[in-house]
Amino acid sequence: MAEERVQTEQDINELLKVKRAKLAELQENGKDPFQIMKYHVTNHSSDIKNQFEEFEGKVVSIAGRIMSKRVMGKASFCNIRDIGGDIQAYVKRDEVGEEPYAEFKKYDIGDIIGIEGEVFKTHTGEVSVKATKIVLLTKSLQILPEKFHGLKDTDTRYRQRYVDLIVNPEVRDTFIKRSHIIREIRNYLDSKEFIEVETPVLVPNAGGAAAKPFNTHHNALDEDLHLRISLELYLKRLIVGGLERVYEIGRVFRNEGLSVRHNPEFTLLELYQAYTDYYGMMDLVEELFRTVAQKVLGTTTITYDDVEIDLSKPFERLTMVEAVKKYAGVDFEQVPDEAAAKALAKEHHIEYEDRHKRGDIINLFFEEYVEEHLIQPTFIMDHPVEISPLASRKPSNPDYTERFELFITKREMANAFSELNDPLDQRGRFEAQEALRAAGDEEANQMDEDFLTALEYGMPPTGGIGIGIDRFVMLLTNSQAIRDVLLFPTMKSLN
Structure with missing residues (x-):
């Protein structure tokens, strides 16, 4: 198990190195994604998918994070996630150009990209965007959790909420x-x-x-x-x-x-x-x-x-005394003072402190017997x-x-x-x-x-x-x- 863990850590370190090497290559070629200051987004995925009839055949500009990618020679698919959800992009070499397509094939899961293209449906009926232009907006230098298992550990989810949201x-x-x-x-x-x-x-x-x-x-x-x-x-x-x-x-x-x-x-x-x-x-x-x-x-x-x-x-409306009577069977209208209330608490094995008065004891009974019943x-x-x-x-x-x-x-x-x-x-x-x-x-x-x-x-x-x-x-x-x-x-x- 220890060897398996070390191997996994080694694999992760290698993947991280590859990501940084890709960034260095982009920067050396004058294509540093971190120098892109803005990108014009015309629509979000939810708008396009929910109102497909209005968008079909129209050119849109979307941006989001690559969540999955399938490269198939001269044409590829990737799934983009934005604030509205996920949408598929169809990227074809003859549409975007040979050099942009070669660059796209090097993009990683987690990278943030912008795509301009025409809205259409694939033969399987999936609403998609056929890319005519594609640009890398941000290079992700970390590794997203594996697709099918996701981020399940609750401690990590709360500490790294940004990954949880992604x-x-x-x-x-x-x-x-x-x-x-x-x-x-x-x-x-x-x-x-x-x-x-x-x-x-x-x-x-x-x-x-x-x-x-x-x-x-x-x-x-x-x-x-x-x-x-x-x-x-x-x-x-x-x-x-x-x-x-x-x-x-x-x-x-x-x-x-x-x-x-x-x-x-x-x-x-x-x-x-x-x-x-x-x-x-x-x-x-x-x-x-x-x-x-x-x-x-x-x-x-x-x-x-x-x-x-x-x-x-x-x-529903109940007084606290009515609720205690209903669920604990104790009628505090018949309990005249602090001493009698504390005696009842002892009888019902409810812990109290010396400083507690009759009203405090009523509340302790309420917490012990009533709260669990208050669903509606x-x-x-x-x-x-x-x-x-x-x-x-x-x-x-x-x-x-x-x-x-x-x-x-x-x-x-x-x-x-x-x-x-x-x-x-x-x-x-x-x-x-x-x-x-x-x-x-x-x-x-x-x-x-x-x-x-x-x-x-x-x-x-x-x-x-x-x-x-x-x-x-x-x-x-x-x-x-x-x-x-x-x-x-x-x-x-x-x-």
Whole structure:
């Protein structure tokens, strides 16, 4: 096996040398492809193939990477891949000329070429371009993965995403679809008169979520700063300032582990709307998911991991206490205090910490018994106040908040509140969070005096929501891991 591996490495090194020798020969002959600064492309492969009747007999100019090649004496075929997909080119010596044809025969898989020619169909019915002119635009000095096995190793795919995009068309399709999803989110919110804004990434206080931040230091100010973990607190300041509907789509950073659902940096949408509540946010997010799916996929019925998800039906609504009762058989309406809640946790073998209150125990039951059942779109409402430091209390029951999370395919897709606008209550919540930090909880929120000052000026009744863009893209592209929808996911260094 060792000899076979060495032989393979030797073969690869020889192929790399041949590629560089070909480049050197081109340069010596005054035909350096890296000196070609531009090439006029008239059409992409998808346009030509999808609208063949319009293009048949017309001259087009295409450019792309050679993915396969068959040389047959005086005529050859090659397969060109561009942003639209693949298309066949027919290259005949008598059409392009003897010298250009001789040069074409030396081109390698992976080289980028430009072809001008007439659109036609071969006798087998394949849409093709009959070349009249051909030019080498870029000489590839590396070797693409073997055609039939492709690039399968996931670690290599994520580290060398550029190769993954070249050889795996379905990967390229996922990221094109991601772009379309974000575009349609913007279109939807813009149509609802939301204003897109940008807020700081480097912040003195990383609040708005339960997460551990990344820390850095600004030399000129001689101050410690953090990468934001949320967009919330700055967007709420803008609501105070009179911008009644705002949203931001941006990167946030959380110093946490890696998993199929988590990456330390990810894309978050947060939006805030004055004069509405969490019921208004439920209506908005339900319509948003339905609209984006229809615009991007052409349907509101999607398949994820072989399960059909129907976004057209009204999303189910359950309070967290109702959901725990339904799936765990425990009714927390009959659990009066923290001691009784902890006794139930012990009885059900649920681990908890001394600092946990009754509301924390409810959430632990929810995570243990409920989440795995939430496959179809479901709003989980009315979270305990202990786990919702920025949400308004329910007037009818101040132990709970006007908050919901949207779950689809067992995953949290959105988190929303009737936003807390009482500065005195908010100060008390921050103080409770500070106590948790002092007890060792690195994910607890910190006191934010400027945010409290903003609330003291007066924030109108407001609904707010956060949506993980990456998980939304996973849902609409049937991707099982978050790394499959991140162009360059966080990876451990090979050094």
